[in-house]
Structure formats: structure tokens, C-alpha cells
Amino acid sequence: IAKEVAKLLEMKAQLGGDEGKHKFVLKTPKGTRDYSPKQMAIRERVFNAIITCFKRHGAEVIDTPVFELKETLTGKYGEDSKLIYDLKDQGGELLSLRYDLTVPFARYLAMNKITNMKRYHVAKVYRRDNPATTRGRYREFYQCDFDIAGQFDPMIPDAECLKIVHEILSDLQLGDFLIKVNDRRILDGMFAVCGVPDSKFRTICSSVDKLDKMPWEEVRSEMVGEKGLSPEAADHIGEYVQLHGGLDLIERLLQDPKLSQNKLAKEGLGDMKLLFEYLTLFGITGKISFDLSLARGLDYYTGVIFEAVLLQSENDHVEEPVGVGSVAGGGRYDGLVGMFDPKGRKVPCVGVSIGIERIFSILEQRVEASEEKIRTTETQVLVASAQKKLLEERLKLISELWNAGIKAEVLYKKNPKLLNQLQYCEDTGIPLVAIVGEQELKDGVVKLRVVATREEVNVRRESLVEEIRMRTSRP
Amino acid sequence: IAKEVAKLLEMKAQLGGDEGKHKFVLKTPKGTRDYSPKQMAIRERVFNAIITCFKRHGAEVIDTPVFELKETLTGKYGEDSKLIYDLKDQGGELLSLRYDLTVPFARYLAMNKITNMKRYHVAKVYRRDNPATTRGRYREFYQCDFDIAGQFDPMIPDAECLKIVHEILSDLQLGDFLIKVNDRRILDGMFAVCGVPDSKFRTICSSVDKLDKMPWEEVRSEMVGEKGLSPEAADHIGEYVQLHGGLDLIERLLQDPKLSQNKLAKEGLGDMKLLFEYLTLFGITGKISFDLSLARGLDYYTGVIFEAVLLQSENDHVEEPVGVGSVAGGGRYDGLVGMFDPKGRKVPCVGVSIGIERIFSILEQRVEASEEKIRTTETQVLVASAQKKLLEERLKLISELWNAGIKAEVLYKKNPKLLNQLQYCEDTGIPLVAIVGEQELKDGVVKLRVVATREEVNVRRESLVEEIRMRTSRP
Numbered sequence: 001i002a003k004e005v006a007k008l009l010e011m012k013a014q015l016g017g018d019e020g021k022h023k024f025v026l027k028t029p030k031g032t033r034d035y036s037p038k039q040m041a042i043r044e045r046v047f048n049a050i051i052t053c054f055k056r057h058g059a060e061v062i063d064t065p066v067f068e069l070k071e072t073l074t075g076k077y078g079e080d081s082k083l084i085y086d087l088k089d090q091g092g093e094l095l096s097l098r099y100d101l102t103v104p105f106a107r108y109l110a111m112n113k114i115t116n117m118k119r120y121h122v123a124k125v126y127r128r129d130n131p132a133t134t135r136g137r138y139r140e141f142y143q144c145d146f147d148i149a150g151q152f153d154p155m156i157p158d159a160e161c162l163k164i165v166h167e168i169l170s171d172l173q174l175g176d177f178l179i180k181v182n183d184r185r186i187l188d189g190m191f192a193v194c195g196v197p198d199s200k201f202r203t204i205c206s207s208v209d210k211l212d213k214m215p216w217e218e219v220r221s222e223m224v225g226e227k228g229l230s231p232e233a234a235d236h237i238g239e240y241v242q243l244h245g246g247l248d249l250i251e252r253l254l255q256d257p258k259l260s261q262n263k264l265a266k267e268g269l270g271d272m273k274l275l276f277e278y279l280t281l282f283g284i285t286g287k288i289s290f291d292l293s294l295a296r297g298l299d300y301y302t303g304v305i306f307e308a309v310l311l312q313s314e315n316d317h318v319e320e321p322v323g324v325g326s327v328a329g330g331g332r333y334d335g336l337v338g339m340f341d342p343k344g345r346k347v348p349c350v351g352v353s354i355g356i357e358r359i360f361s362i363l364e365q366r367v368e369a370s371e372e373k374i375r376t377t378e379t380q381v382l383v384a385s386a387q388k389k390l391l392e393e394r395l396k397l398i399s400e401l402w403n404a405g406i407k408a409e410v411l412y413k414k415n416p417k418l419l420n421q422l423q424y425c426e427d428t429g430i431p432l433v434a435i436v437g438e439q440e441l442k443d444g445v446v447k448l449r450v451v452a453t454r455e456e457v458n459v460r461r462e463s464l465v466e467e468i469r470m471r472t473s474r475p
Numbered sequence: 476i477a478k479e480v481a482k483l484l485e486m487k488a489q490l491g492g493d494e495g496k497h498k499f500v501l502k503t504p505k506g507t508r509d510y511s512p513k514q515m516a517i518r519e520r521v522f523n524a525i526i527t528c529f530k531r532h533g534a535e536v537i538d539t540p541v542f543e544l545k546e547t548l549t550g551k552y553g554e555d556s557k558l559i560y561d562l563k564d565q566g567g568e569l570l571s572l573r574y575d576l577t578v579p580f581a582r583y584l585a586m587n588k589i590t591n592m593k594r595y596h597v598a599k600v601y602r603r604d605n606p607a608t609t610r611g612r613y614r615e616f617y618q619c620d621f622d623i624a625g626q627f628d629p630m631i632p633d634a635e636c637l638k639i640v641h642e643i644l645s646d647l648q649l650g651d652f653l654i655k656v657n658d659r660r661i662l663d664g665m666f667a668v669c670g671v672p673d674s675k676f677r678t679i680c681s682s683v684d685k686l687d688k689m690p691w692e693e694v695r696s697e698m699v700g701e702k703g704l705s706p707e708a709a710d711h712i713g714e715y716v717q718l719h720g721g722l723d724l725i726e727r728l729l730q731d732p733k734l735s736q737n738k739l740a741k742e743g744l745g746d747m748k749l750l751f752e753y754l755t756l757f758g759i760t761g762k763i764s765f766d767l768s769l770a771r772g773l774d775y776y777t778g779v780i781f782e783a784v785l786l787q788s789e790n791d792h793v794e795e796p797v798g799v800g801s802v803a804g805g806g807r808y809d810g811l812v813g814m815f816d817p818k819g820r821k822v823p824c825v826g827v828s829i830g831i832e833r834i835f836s837i838l839e840q841r842v843e844a845s846e847e848k849i850r851t852t853e854t855q856v857l858v859a860s861a862q863k864k865l866l867e868e869r870l871k872l873i874s875e876l877w878n879a880g881i882k883a884e885v886l887y888k889k890n891p892k893l894l895n896q897l898q899y900c901e902d903t904g905i906p907l908v909a910i911v912g913e914q915e916l917k918d919g920v921v922k923l924r925v926v927a928t929r930e931e932v933n934v935r936r937e938s939l940v941e942e943i944r945m946r947t948s949r950p
Binding site for chain 1: 508568601881
């Protein structure tokens with residue numbers, strides 16, 4: 001008996017998995033989201049503005065796989081490497097999801113031995129960060145990158161990257177913005193003259209990078225407490241990182257008795273001066289600030305670095321403009337491609353990344369507030385009928401329209417009510433209805449109704465396509 | 476001493492990682508690839524044709540995350556589930572890369588309680604399959620999906636899906652094609668009347684699915700040998716799966732003494748007849764074949780299934796048209812959304828997936844063969860100079876052009892040679908050169924050169940934008 005019971009229990013266990021409704025957790029993974037049709041419509045607008053700008057500047061486009069060999073990403077992101085998503089080892093290669101589009105680009109250049117390229121890449125990247133989705137911070141998010149690779153005369157491609165950020169942020173009408181600029185060489189020179197030991201440059205740089213989120217006092221105590229920097233060195237850094245300005249500040253620092261003695265700082269300041277001259281020619285210095293507190297977290301930058309922040313508008317009744325977060329960033333990374341080349345051959349690069357999630361959040365909120373009605377389809381006409389038993393005629397007509405390239409829909413009902421068909425047009429914003437009926441079929445015409453005005457005209461069947469085109473062409 | 480040596484060895488070990496060139500394997504993960512600018516240009520053409528068609532049929536667009544909770548994908552793909560990519564457990568949720576766009580769509584509908592939607596989704600999916608990249612089979616590949624969800628009158632949305640496949644394959648001019656159609660209910664009915672036990676339906680269905688890659692004899696021996704089916708049942712199936720045709724075959728099977736007695740088969744055949752009536756109205760039955768050997772591998776189909784194959788063209792000197800592989804597939808899955816709904820509420824769905832990788836391979840080979848020159852940028856004009864020391868003037872001019880929306884480039888050199896600038900236009904297909912020189916600056920003009928004809932005209936600076944627009948507008 002015991003044997004039989006055991007057998008039955010085993011059978012029950014086997015069935016158990018299939019029996020009864022399995023409880024699913026109905027959600028997307030933490031820090032990710034779906035895009036609804038309405039959100040997609042807004043997203044397309046933003047992409048369109050950005051890609052139009054990238055093309056205006058003559059960029060080609062590439063795409064790379066969503067995952068890379070794990071070792072491709074190793075040692076590129078400094079302290080942030082812990083945020084990389086790894087794939088499970090299922091036999092074969094060890095893989096990780098891309099963390100940005102810059103490292104895959106450098107790998108692409110090295111792999112194809114390309115020494116010269118201007119490209120853009122719009123794709124999702126992945127970071128196991130603490131999501132703050134209300135502020136547009138996700139674990140899966142889009143980056144829109146534009147990069148210039150090649151050995152060129154100094155600061156010309158760098159200036160173009162800043163021009164691009166300026167064009168895109170102006171074009172999207174997100175309100176006032178500021179582009180902060182600095183140079184890793186100036187930072188390193190500053191660390192040297194402040195008495196930071198060489199081995200602590202990168203980690204102190206990471207601390208400085210937090211100044212946009214933390215007050216100086218906290219950053220200072222991280223430097224001194226956690227990272228073991230001398231209080232004097234920290235205070236010295238504290239004086240420098242308060243500074244921001246334009247050409248005047250660059251000139252002043254070029255005269256600074258300590259900084260001007262440091263080779264790296266001098267080089268960086270010289271190039272910064274040249275950069276500002278080009279930005280003056282582009283007419284965009286009004287929104288650019290040379291800011292010694294800008295550090296950027298990533299390890300691979302070697303020269304100019306920059307970051308664009310949106311400023312709270314005056315409507316918000318705030319005395320001082322306050323940054324509401326970074327929407328673009330980038331810089332020069334002359335060593336990254338060489339890390340992939342078997343012979344270490346360098347390809348100097350500079351690039352910019354537009355962080356569209358935050359931009360998208362702002363535009364989405366704006367659309368919500370304005371109650372603007374966004375169409376999520378482009379349908380020009382609904383093929384309808386007033387009487388029953390005309391499904392076949394509707395299908396014949398819509399087939400003609402589709403074949404002529406007209407965007408058309410039909411309700412998937414044998415005998416839909418005319419009122420329901422008209423309501424569908426109201427709901428989805430379809431501007432025209434093509435109505436077939438017994439009389440129209442006899443007369444060789446279709447009744448065309450304009451949804452907005454309720455105007456109705458009989459159109460000869462052979463002229464219908466032309467009539468729809470004319471009535472739905474944009475003015 | 477030993478202590479000191481240990482200390483030194485430890486220090487050496489710490490340095491070891493950074494010292495010496497690390498040997499990278501410079502490649503993309505197995506079964507994946509980069510898209511070069513030229514490949515992207517072809518890819519964009521294909522996407523454009525497909526998305527234009529989806530929009531013509533009134534579809535909205537959504538996007539979902541590249542990974543889903545692992546349990547979302549569990550139990551949806553039958554024997555193919557082993558091909559799912561899992562992410563490493565790094566704490567938090569267990570995640571898998573999406574295997575198709577259908578399951579995420581069903582999850583989206585259930586999660587948002589949507590009972591009615593026509594949407595498209597173009598995105599990458601992931602399968603740890605044996606790649607055959609020369610034939611366009613990758614582990615990361617695009618799917619372009621169009622689906623109709625909702626309770627409607629039978630076969631109308633199903634017919635529209637087939638119309639869409641017909642439109643896209645005609646539009647892309649890939650040569651002759653055939654769309655095979657069957658119904659899971661007809662298959663199940665056939666299995667029943669052939670004497671296949673209920674519990675073996677799905678696994679025998681998988682075997683039938685291999686008929687496009689294996690001869691019947693091998694499939695038969697898999698059924699009998701591996702899957703334990705009786706030889707009689709297998710032979711019986713073998714008779715049915717040879718059949719293919721149109722309305723005539725449907726009528727014949729509706730009279731089949733065995734099949735007509737099976738409720739499921741009768742339902743399926745009745746709907747198949749209705750489908751063919753609608754396809755006749757759409758005028759596309761010429762390329763549609765009702766084919767009893769079509770099975771489709773996925774577990775979730777419940778009704779109509781279909782698959783489009785390209786046929787080898789006559790130019791290839793082959794007597795019989797031979798399928799060179801599936802380029803689209805789909806079907807009805809009325810139970811999938813219910814698997815996600817806590818109360819099991821069903822939302823009937825039918826959809827089609829265009830597999831663009833194979834289409835893309837074909838078009839890429841065609842472009843290679845034709846030596847057609849594909850431009851990878853849209854640049855309208857290069858801003859150049861004939862003399863030295865005019866970088867500032869070039870930057871000022873190009874800034875004006877960018878601000879006016881002209882697509883313009885400049886070489887990133889202080890003093891580039893005119894010949895090099897003209898050569899750059901030849902290489903990249905830029906049609907116009909705007910040349911600034913001392914004399915032109917004095918006269919308030921720019922010399923505009925047409926690269927193809929070498930014609931040169933002086934254009935007043937204030938008319939330059941208009942002149943470039945006119946000369947580069949498409950005819």
C-alpha cells in the first residue's frame with residue numbers, strides 16, 4: 001500500500017505544475033518600462049530631432065549587439081563596473097549587456113581597423129543602478145551618441161560636439177540650459193598642484209564628480225575620511241572647484257602661479273582657450289561655462305569633458321537657476337581604441353551622448369499638462385458601411401486603397417453599426433470615412449465623410465484615392 | 476626577509492593586472508554582428524518598407540524591455556525553451572532576454588488590461604540557436620511584428636495579416652514567394668483521426684514542423700523511433716501531410732470521411748474556407764497554399780498558422796521552385812494573454828512576424844553584385860577653402876548653414892588642401908562644395924561648386940542657403 005501511495009503522490013506532484021492557475025507577477029523587470037503608443041509618439045519626436053541634428057553634421061550610423069564579450073567591458077568604467085549586467089554562463093562565451101555605446105564603438109573601430117569615422121548610434125544601454133523612474137532614471141535606457149574618431153587639428157571636432165548639444169537642446173525647447181566644460185588634464189594638473197598623490201587621482205576625481213549631487217562639505221569628508229587625502233590638499237581642491245567662468249577665467253588660470261607650472265594643466269588650459277575661440281565663432285558661448293568642479297565618472301576620458309544641465313525656468317519662482325539634472329555629456333577619450341588594438345595603436349576620439357530619458361520625461365509631463373491630443377496612428381480613412389451584409393464590399397474597397405498606398409482601416413465586424421464606426425474615428429482621430437452602401441455601389445461612387453465637419457460628398461470610385469490623398473496631405 | 480619578499484610579491488601581483496598589454500579577443504559574441512553604415516542603409520530601407528505597411532494598416536507602435544522576468548517566458552515555447560538566454564543572478568529578480576515579441580505583447584496586454592489593440596513592434600530578439608550567419612541566421616536578430624488583439628468576427632484579422640505579408644514581400648521585390656497556411660485545429664484533428672494519443676500531439680507537431688528541413692522518411696523515423704508513435708499512425712499522417720492546395724482541397728477535406736467527423740478539424744476547415752473567401756476578395760490567393768505539412772514550432776498557437784517562403788527564381792536554372800527559407804510567419808494564439816491574466820481572461824490574438832535578417836542578407840548580396848553605390852550620409856555641402864588661414868571663416872560659414880538646417884561638413888584641419896577637400900566629396904558622395912576665399916569674402920559671395928559637373932558659380936552669401944536647398948532638393 002505504501003508503495004502505491006508513494007506512486008500516487010509522485011504522480012500528483014508531476015501534475016501539480018500544470019494544475020491550478022500559476023501565479024504570475026505581472027510586471028516588467030525593476031527599473032524598466034514598456035512604452036505605450038502615446039509614449040512612443042513622443043519618443044519618436046525626440047529621436048527625430050536628435051537624429052536630424054546628427055545627420056546635419058554628416059554622421060554615418062552603425063549598430064552593435066546588445067551584449068559584448070564580458071572582457072570587452074572589463075576595466076573601462078572604474079567604480080561603476082559593478083553596475084554591469086552579466087549573462088548567465090550557459091556554456092560558451094561570457095557575455096555582458098552593453099553599459100554605454102562608447103566602448104562598443106571603440107571595439108568596432110579597433111576590430112575593423114578604422115582610423116577615421118564620424119558616426120551616430122541610438123540604442124539602449126543597461127546599468128544595474130538604483131532606479132529613480134519618476135526622475136527618468138532607468139536600468140534600461142536609450143543613449144543617442146555622436147562621436148568623431150581620427151587624428152585632427154586640436155579642438156575642431158570637440159567644438160562641433162558642443163555645437164551639437166547646443167543645437168539639440170535649443171531645438172527641443174526644453175527651457176534654459178547650461179553646458180559645463182572642463183578638461184581631465186586640467187583636473188589632473190589641479191590634483192597634482194594641490195598635493196594629491198598620483199595613485200589617488202582617479203578616486204579623488206570620482207569624489208569631485210559627486211559635487212552636482214552633494215555639498216562640498218560631504219565631498220570633502222569623503223576625500224579625507226574614506227579616501228585618506230590630507231585636509232590641506234582637500235581644502236586646496238575646494239578653492240579650485242568653486243571656479244567657473246569663460247575666457248576670462250581661462251586667462252586667469254593660465255597666469256595662476258601653481259597651475260601654470262604644471263605641464264598637463266597648461267596644455268589643458270591652452271586647448272580650452274582654443275575651444276572657446278571656436279565656440280565664439282559658433283556663437284554659443286552664452287550657454288557654456290568652464291567649470292572646474294566638472295569631473296565625469298568614467299575612467300576613459302583623457303581631455304575635454306562636458307555635461308549639459310537643464311536650468312529651472314523663471315516661472316518656478318526660484319532666485320538662482322538650479323540644475324534639474326544632466327541631459328547630455330561627453331568628452332575626449334584618446335586611449336580607449338588603443339586598449340583594444342593588439343599593437344596598442346591609438347585612435348583619438350571625442351563624442352557626446354544625449355540622455356533622452358530625462359528629456360522624454362519632461363516632454364511627457366508637458367504633453368499631459370497641455371492636454372494636447374496625440375494621435376498614435378496615421379490612418380487616413382475608415383472604410384465603413386451603413387447597411388448590413390456589406391463586409392465583402394468593404395474588404396474589396398479597403399484592398400484597393402491599401403494597394404494604392406492609402407492608410408486605411410476597417411472594423412473587424414460583419415455588420416458594425418454606422419454610429420460605432422464614426423465613434424471609432426472620433427476616438428482615434430481618423431479624419432475621413434469612406435462609406436459604401438447599396439445605392440453607392442449601383443452608382444459607382446463612394447460617400448466620403450469628413451469627420452470634423454460632418455460634410456459628405458459622393459466621389460467616383462476611380463477618383464477616391466486621389467481625393468483622399470488631396471484631403472489628407474499636410475498643408 | 477621572507478616577510479619583505481612576500482610584501483613585494485603581493486605588490487607585484489597587484490600591479491600585474493595593469494602591466495603588459497592585455498590580450499583581447501576582438502570580436503562580437505558568437506552569432507551576432509555589427510552593422511556597418513552601408514549595412515545600416517540597406518537595413519533602413521527594409522524597415523521603412525515594413526513599417527510603412529504596418530502603418531498603412533492602422534497599427535500603433537509599442538516597445539518593451541529587452542529582458543523580461545524569467546517566469547514570464549517560462550512554458551511558452553515548448554522544446555525551444557532551452558534556447559532562452561538567462562541573465563546571471565546578481566541579486567534581485569531572475570531575468571531572461573526576450574525570445575520573441577509575441578510573449579512580451581501578451582504580457583503587455585494582460586498587465587494593462589487591454590482587450591483590443593492593433594500594434595506593431597520592431598526590435599531585436601535572442602535565441603541561443605546554432606547560428607548560420609551566411610544564411611542570415613543569428614542569435615541576435617530583428618523581428619518586425621504586427622498583431623491584432625480583440626474579440627472579432629472570425630478570420631477578418633487573420634486575412635489582414637496574410638494581406639500584410641503579401642504586401643511586404645511584393646514591395647521588397649525579393650522574387651517569387653509562397654505563403655503556406657494551415658490551422659492547429661486541423662492538425663490536432665488530423666492527429667486524432669490518425670490515432671496519435673492526446674499526450675503526443677505537441678511533440679508529433681514538432682516533428683511535422685521539421686518537414687521543411689528534413690525528408691518525410693527521417694521525420695517518420697523520429698516519430699516512430701524517438702517519440703514512440705505506432706508505424707500505422709505515422710504512415711497515416713504521412714498521407715495527409717503531402718496535401719496542399721486551395722479552396723478545392725478544403726472542400727475535399729470537408730468531405731473526408733474521417734476528418735469531417737472530428738469536431739476540431741471541421742471547425743478549422745470551416746474557418747479555412749472563410750479565410751480563403753476573404754483572401755479572394757483581397758486578390759492574393761495566387762500566392763497562398765493551404766498546406767497540411769505546415770506545423771510551426773511554438774506552443775502557443777491555437778488556430779490559423781502561416782509561413783512565407785521565398786522561391787528560387789527561374790534565373791537559377793532549377794526546374795522546380797524550391798523554398799530558400801522562411802521570411803515571415805505567424806498565426807492565431809487565443810490562449811496566451813489568458814496565461815498572464817490572474818483570472819485567466821482570454822484576449823484572442825493573431826499576428827505576423829517578418830524575419831528581416833534573411834531578407835536583409837538577400838538585399839545585401841544583391842547590392843554587392845550590382846555595384847550600386849550607397850551613400851551612408853546625407854551631407855549636402857562641404858564647406859571648403861582654397862587658401863590657408865581660413866579655418867575661422869569656414870567655421871563661421873558652416874555654423875550659419877547648420878543653423879539654417881543645411882546638412883554640412885568641414886574637414887577638421889586648419890589648412891586642408893583643396894584637392895583633399897574635393898576628393899572627400901567624391902569619396903562620400905557630397906554633391907556641393909561651398910568655397911570661401913579672400914576675394915569671395917571681400918565680395919560678400921561664396922563660390923558654389925557642383926562636384927559632378929565641376930561647374931562653379933558665385934552665390935551671394937545671403938542667398939547661399941536657398942541655392943543649396945534648391946540644388947539638393949529631390950526631383
